[in-house]
Each structure stands twice: as C-alpha cells, then as structure tokens.
Amino acid sequence: MTTPSTSTTTAPTSGEAGSVRAEQDALQLALAAEHAAVWGYGTVGAALAEGTRAEVVLAQQAHRDLRDRVAELLRAAGVDPVASSAAYALPFPVLSAVDAAALAVTLEDGTTVAWVYVLDQAAARDTRELAVTSASAAEVRAVSWRAQAGQTPVTSATPGLGG
Amino acid sequence: MSAPAPPPGEAPAVTRRALLVAGVLLPGLLAVGCSTDEPAGADAVTPAQVDQLAGQLAVQEQLVTAFATAFAASAELAAAASVLATQAGEQLERLRQAAPTATTSAAPAAPSSAPAVAADPAAIRATLRAQVAAAATSHATACLDFTGARAALLGSIAAGLRGQDGQLA
Numbered sequence: 001m002t003t004p005s006t007s008t009t010t011a012p013t014s015g016e017a018g019s020v021r022a023e024q025d026a027l028q029l030a031l032a033a034e035h036a037a038v039w040g041y042g043t044v045g046a047a048l049a050e051g052t053r054a055e056v057v058l059a060q061q062a063h064r065d066l067r068d069r070v071a072e073l074l075r076a077a078g079v080d081p082v083a084s085s086a087a088y089a090l091p092f093p094v095l096s097a098v099d100a101a102a103l104a105v106t107l108e109d110g111t112t113v114a115w116v117y118v119l120d121q122a123a124a125r126d127t128r129e130l131a132v133t134s135a136s137a138a139e140v141r142a143v144s145w146r147a148q149a150g151q152t153p154v155t156s157a158t159p160g161l162g163g
Numbered sequence: 164m165s166a167p168a169p170p171p172g173e174a175p176a177v178t179r180r181a182l183l184v185a186g187v188l189l190p191g192l193l194a195v196g197c198s199t200d201e202p203a204g205a206d207a208v209t210p211a212q213v214d215q216l217a218g219q220l221a222v223q224e225q226l227v228t229a230f231a232t233a234f235a236a237s238a239e240l241a242a243a244a245s246v247l248a249t250q251a252g253e254q255l256e257r258l259r260q261a262a263p264t265a266t267t268s269a270a271p272a273a274p275s276s277a278p279a280v281a282a283d284p285a286a287i288r289a290t291l292r293a294q295v296a297a298a299a300t301s302h303a304t305a306c307l308d309f310t311g312a313r314a315a316l317l318g319s320i321a322a323g324l325r326g327q328d329g330q331l332a
Contacts, residue, residue, distance in 0.1 A: 018311060116319050117315070120314065120315035122314070125307050128307050131318060132303045132306055132322070135318055135322040136303065136321060140329060142326070143330065144329075153246045153250075155246065155323065155330060157250035157320070158319040158323055160315075160318075160319050161315065161319045
C-alpha cells in the first residue's frame, strides 16, 4: 500500500495550459480520481444487494481500465504515475442503496471534473479525445446513479464545469 | 456495511481526492465565457476557430429549436423533458459567452406552432434523441480542434448531451 503524497492532491502550478507538462499534471489528477473511483465502487457494491451489482461491476471495470490506460500513457512519457492511496475516507456514511448511489454520483462527478480539466490543459489531440470520451462516459453513468439516488435533475448542462 | 476507517490524519477523503480537483480547478474553468478579453496561450483562437465556434453555436441553436419543435408536437414529451430543453438553452448561452465575436450564418428555424396531426409520440421522441446525439457528436468532434477553456466547454457540453441522450430512450 502506498501513502498519499502531497503532490497527488495539489493542483499543478507549473506548465502553461496546453504544454506537455500541464497535460501530464492534469493526467496525474485524472489518474488520482480514477484510483478513487475504483476504490469507491468497492464500497458502492458492498452496500447493494447481491444481484443488483451489475452496474457497479461495469463501472468499476471501466474506471480500472481507464486507470491502467492513463498510467501507461504517463509511463510511456517517462513520468511516474501517481499511486492509489492506502485508504480513503468516505464523504458520508454509506448505509443504504440510496447512499451507495449517491457515492457513485460523487465518484463519477469527480472523474468528470478531472477529465474536463484534462481537456483544458491538454497539448495533444489524442489526449483530448481520451478526455472527452471519458468525461462523457462518466456523465452517462452519473445520470443513472443520480436517478437511483433520487437526485434531480439527473442530467447536467455542463458536467465538470458546474451548472 | 461500514467503510474502512482511515487512519486519523492520513487518509484523503474521496471528496478530497476526487473532488479537490473541482475546488481547485473549477474557478479557472468557469472563467471561460465570463470575460470578453481574449485569453492568452492555449485559449487563443485563430480566425478558422472563430468560424468553427460559430458552427457549434449554430448546432446548438438548431438543437434548441428541435426541442421547441418536438414539444409543440408532443405535450407528453414537453412535460417529461422540459429540463433537458432548459439545459440545452444553458449550453447555448455558455457557448455564446465563450464566442462573443462569433455569429451564426443563419437564424434558427422557428418551431412549428401547429401540433403535428397524428404524430407518433415515440417517433417524435426518437427524432429528438437522434438530434441530441448528433449535437453531442458534433461538439465532441469540434473540441478536439481547440485547446484550453474552449476545448473544455465543448467537451463538457458534449458530455452533458450524452447524458441527456439516455433520458430520451
């Protein structure tokens, strides 16, 4: 297990937006959000009855795949990818299916913000393509979880940007 | 079930880990469209990009019109999907703010005020869904040609429309 480092929870200050350095810093933040999502979906699934976890399994696998892809991208660029934290604290108690859905919303919204930030900072077209695809997939999942959590509206005009 | 307790003072909260990004980064991202000054660096746009932004404005205007047309033809759909139309309008406004110098080449067509006779509500809904999906694809594709805040805005709108798409299934 790794210990969370300060660098993984601090917004990058170096590298102008659109530079390679800025893109890599943004990808590190996205990777940190994906680590949290993979971990968090374990908690989401544990709070749901057996037989109702198919959506969780799919979502967790999607985040796991994305985590691995981003880590590989960073390694290929000679950057050491941020590691998962040893532990995470839940933002609220997860004691019911509704709580679990609300946690899933938090996880998806967090990754959406991170991927929209990658769009803002990216230097490469391929990176923007990955980011817009990832943000869209996260928002689609978030819509489903917001409905299950009883949140309205279930859709968002500009996910990852607020509003 | 209960979540594993983090060691005091060590574990970052999920919100801190995943949403700290939001707290730190949102102010900068939200700045797009909030100023008429042209930002420097990654946010600088070429004349060709101004034209492309105008194109995306037209796409969004057509989508807003599509919602109005569909709602005029189906009261049921209007009641069920009004929030989607509101959000499409919000997206249009954000695009206008981000492209203050861009003008669309043609005014959007006015929605028909006469309800379609014997219109199939399912067909109207399916048509609107296809228009939402097409707009999402258009914005997602366009965002690849931009950098900085405009890329973020176009990508965010595309993501929002992907979420809307499923609501019209």
